[in-house]
Amino acid sequence: MNNTTLMITTTNFTKRGGRALLSNTYQRALRLCSSQTFLCYELPPVTPTDIPATILKSIGYIDGVTRSSIAHVLQLIDKHKVTQLFVDGSNLGLLTRAVKQNYPMLPITTLYHNIETFFFLGSFFSSPTPRSLAILVANYSAERQATKYSDSRICLTSRDSQLLCRLFARPATHIFPLVLNDTFSIAASPPAVSSVPNPYLLFVGSNFYANVHGISWFIRTVAPFIPFQTVIVGNGMESLRPQLESAGNVLLVGTVENTSDWYLNAQAVIAPIFRGSGMKTKVAESLMHGKRIIGTPEAFTGYEKVQKDIGWTCTTSDDFIAALTELSSCPQPSFDPAMRLLFDKYYSFSAAFERLSILMSYNIDSSDWQG
Numbered sequence: 001m002n003n004t005t006l007m008i009t010t011t012n013f014t015k016r017g018g019r020a021l022l023s024n025t026y027q028r029a030l031r032l033c034s035s036q037t038f039l040c041y042e043l044p045p046v047t048p049t050d051i052p053a054t055i056l057k058s059i060g061y062i063d064g065v066t067r068s069s070i071a072h073v074l075q076l077i078d079k080h081k082v083t084q085l086f087v088d089g090s091n092l093g094l095l096t097r098a099v100k101q102n103y104p105m106l107p108i109t110t111l112y113h114n115i116e117t118f119f120f121l122g123s124f125f126s127s128p129t130p131r132s133l134a135i136l137v138a139n140y141s142a143e144r145q146a147t148k149y150s151d152s153r154i155c156l157t158s159r160d161s162q163l164l165c166r167l168f169a170r171p172a173t174h175i176f177p178l179v180l181n182d183t184f185s186i187a188a189s190p191p192a193v194s195s196v197p198n199p200y201l202l203f204v205g206s207n208f209y210a211n212v213h214g215i216s217w218f219i220r221t222v223a224p225f226i227p228f229q230t231v232i233v234g235n236g237m238e239s240l241r242p243q244l245e246s247a248g249n250v251l252l253v254g255t256v257e258n259t260s261d262w263y264l265n266a267q268a269v270i271a272p273i274f275r276g277s278g279m280k281t282k283v284a285e286s287l288m289h290g291k292r293i294i295g296t297p298e299a300f301t302g303y304e305k306v307q308k309d310i311g312w313t314c315t316t317s318d319d320f321i322a323a324l325t326e327l328s329s330c331p332q333p334s335f336d337p338a339m340r341l342l343f344d345k346y347y348s349f350s351a352a353f354e355r356l357s358i359l360m361s362y363n364i365d366s367s368d369w370q371g
Contacts, residue, residue: 002036002037002081002083003034003036003037003083003084004034004036004037004038004039004080004081004082004083004084005030005034005037005038005039005082005083005084005085005086005360006039006040006041006073006076006077006080006082006084006085006086007026007027007030007038007039007040007041007085007086007087007088008041008043008073008085008086008087008088008092008095009023009027009040009041009042009043009088009089010042010043010063010064010088010089010091010092018113018178018278018280018281018282019089019113021180021181021281021285022111022113022178022179022180022281023088024181025179025180025181025349025352026086026088026111026179026352026356027040027088028181028349029179029349029352029353029356030086030356030360032353033353033356033357033360034084034360037080039076039080039082041072041073041076042064043063043064043065043069043092043095044064044069045064046064046066061094062091062138062139062142063089063091063092064092065092065094065095065142069095070094070095070098073095073098073099074098074099074102077099077102077103077106082106083106083107084106084107084109084360085099085106085107085108085109086109086110086111086360087108087109087110087111087146087150088111089110089111089112089113089116090110090111090112090113090115090116090142090143090146090147091116091139091142091143091146092110092142092146093110093141093142093143093144093145093146093147093148093149094141094142094145096108096110096145096146096149096150097145097148097149099149100149101149107151107152108149108150108151108152109150109151109152109153109154109359109360110146110147110150110152110153110154111154112146112153112154112155112156112160112164112172112278113156113278114156114160114276114277114278115143115155115160115163115164115167115277115278116139116140116142116143116277117136117139117140117143117167118163118167118277119139119276119277119278120132120135120136120139120140121136122209122210122275122276122277123135123136123208123209124136126209126213126275127209143167143168144167144168147164147167147168147170148168148170151173152173152174152359153170153171153172153173153174154172154173154174154175154176154359155171155172155174155175155176156175156176156177156178156278156279156302157175157177157278157279157301157302158175159301159302160172160277160278161175163277174355174359176352176355177279177302177303177346177347178278178279178281178284178302178347179284179347179348179349179351179352180281180284180285180288180347180348180349181349182288182348182349183259183260183288184260184288184289184290184340199228199265199266199267199331200228200229200230200231200251200265200266200267201226201228201229201230201231201266201267201268201269201270201294201324202231202233202262202263202266202268202269202270202291203215203218203230203231203232203233203234203269203270203271203272204233204234204259204262204269204282204285204286205232205234205237205273205282206234206235206236206237207234207235207236207237207239207240209275210273210274210275210276211234211273212240213274213275214271214272214273214274214275214296215232215244215272216243216244217272217274217317218230218270218272218320219244219247219250220247221317221320222272222317222320222321222324223247223249223250224247224248224249225321226249226320226321226324226325226328227324227325227328228267228324228327228328229249229250229251230249230250230251230270231250231251231253231262231266232244232250232251232252232253232254233253233254233256233259233262234254234255235254235255236254236255237252237253237254237255238252238254238255240252241254259285260289263285263286263289263291264289264334265334266291267327267331267332268291268292268293268294268311268327268332269282269283269286269291269292269293269294270293270294270295270320271283271286271293271294271295271296271299271300272295272296272299272314272320273295273296273298273299274296274298275298276298278302279301279302279303280295280298280299280300280301280302282299283295283299283300283303283310284303284343284347286339287306287310287339287340287342287343287347288340288343288347288348289335289340290333290334290335290336290337290339290340291332291336291339292310292311292312292332292336292339293310293311293312294311294312294314294320294323294324294327295311295312295313295314296313296314296315297313297315300313305346306342306346309338309342310339310342312326312327
């Protein structure tokens with residue numbers, strides 16, 4: 001019997017960021033645990049510029065989902081006699097609906113990187129513009145279809161599962177925490193920047209609303225009162241240098257090729273995050289590099305099993321100041337094996353492989369559903 005798994009992902013897969021890292025890990029795990037054939041189709045990028053295209057977006061034609069890409073996916077399913085479909089994101093729900101309507105017996109698994117409706121609702125409240133409202137409506141429409149037509153729904157946290165149930169009356173069928181491919185380099189070297197302090201606190205995060213809100217708050221209310229300089233690394237953060245460095249005691253680096261170099265000499269990682277959905281990649285990445293984390297309850301969402309062992313949970317600026325004052329009196333090692341062990345156990349590729357091997361072990365004869 002032929003067993004063929006098809007993964008559908010987006011052009012985001014080739015970019016940096018938490019979503020891309022998680023997608024990369026799942027593709028690798030699926031490739032290894034698929035018993036016979038594994039295919040991955042990356043939806044082509046689309047940049048609509050006219051009014052009809054804008055209308056199409058509002059009903060879920062987003063992130064590469066178009067009539068032509070849907071038709072191509074259906075052709076792939078038919079040509080390769082696909083027996084399992086893995087959809088990399090609930091934003092691709094319109095495609096999920098089309099597949100289920102054409103192949104009702106084909107098992108479909110959707111990975112929810114976060115609850116897109118909730119995420120873009122937060123983005124809209126942060127910047128209430130017609131564009132952000134349109135993006136919210138588009139993702140709500142897509143996510144509703146994904147939830148209705150997927151057989152298995154993977155959420156990263158119990159909170160996301162509860163949100164999914166509140167929005168669409170269906171919770172996750174599986175809760176699998178965030179996982180990452182191992183990019184830790186034991187050969188990492190200190191960054192070649194003469195102004196970098198040693199030791200320092202490290203903030204890792206790209207330029208989007210939850211990160212900007214969190215680090216801006218930290219710089220305003222915490223950074224002036226602690227004995228460490230704060231180093232900020234993240235894609236697109238350069239544009240915020242005047243704003244974030246103006247308070248002093250801050251070095252904004254921005255986009256870097258290799259974050260391992262910056263984790264190496266950091267005394268700890270800070271995660272002052274108050275908004276968002278899903279799990280925060282920076283926490284698992286910190287554990288990968290053997291680092292402790294000082295973060296908010298939001299930053300540790302999904303990490304409850306290890307939260308008390310990996311650092312300090314802070315709610316207010318006074319909490320952060322107290323934790324960092326304590327940290328200054330007990331310097332941390334450049335690599336803590338205990339943190340790395342927790343990464344290996346819960347958030348590594350091997351952990352993802354074990355979970356997916358069980359989930360994707362369908363035993364379905366393609367003749368049962370092929371049209």
